[in-house]
Amino acid sequence: MDFSMMTSEGRTPQVPDATALPPLVVVIEDEAIVLAGYQMLFESWGYRVIAAQSADEAVSLVEEEGEAPGFILSDFRLRDGQTGTEAISMLRRSFGQGIPGAVVTGDTTVTGEGLKEAEAEGTPILHKPVNGRQLQDILSRSLG
Structure with missing residues (x-):
């Protein structure tokens, strides 16, 4: 018998079934404190979270994880002129066209080109301040 896998109670731990893992949520936000807030909130709801400050960082982290995200949330205005829609x-493009996502913006109207593009692609636009109920609702609708 392999004792290395036994717990102190003498039971062999159950290896979690990979299909039972909670969905992977990617959050892209260039303000570190806001990013940390999203991460803590989503983790408190049981999601696994990849938190990144740019799209490039998010792609790298998802590649390291080795699993496509189940949902992507991005702030609209990111560093270096990048938009959340682009992110x-x-x-x-990297992990699957069907991945649901949402853009968070402080803009009160859908006038910016990137916001119009997001809307045309069917990507929901959440206006700041975003509350927990809005986020839970969009995640549950997107992830089932």
């Missing part, structure tokens, strides 16, 4: 598109 979500980049992740979808």
Whole structure:
């Protein structure tokens, strides 16, 4: 018998079934404190989270994880002139066009080109301040 796998109670631990893992959520936000807040919130709801400050960082982290995300949330205005719409598109090109996502913005109207593009692609736009109920609702609708 292999004792290395036994717990102190003498039981062999159950290896979690990979299909039972909670969905992987990618959050892209260039403000570190806001990013940490999203990460803590989503983890408190039981999701696994990849938190990144740019689309490039998110792609690298998802590649390291070795699993496509189940949902992508991105702030609209990111560093270096990148938009959340572009970030979500980049992740979808890399990991699957059908990945649901949402863009968070402080803009009160859908006038920016990137926001119009997000809306045309069917990507929901959440207006700041975003509350927990809005996020839970969009995640549960997107992830089932």
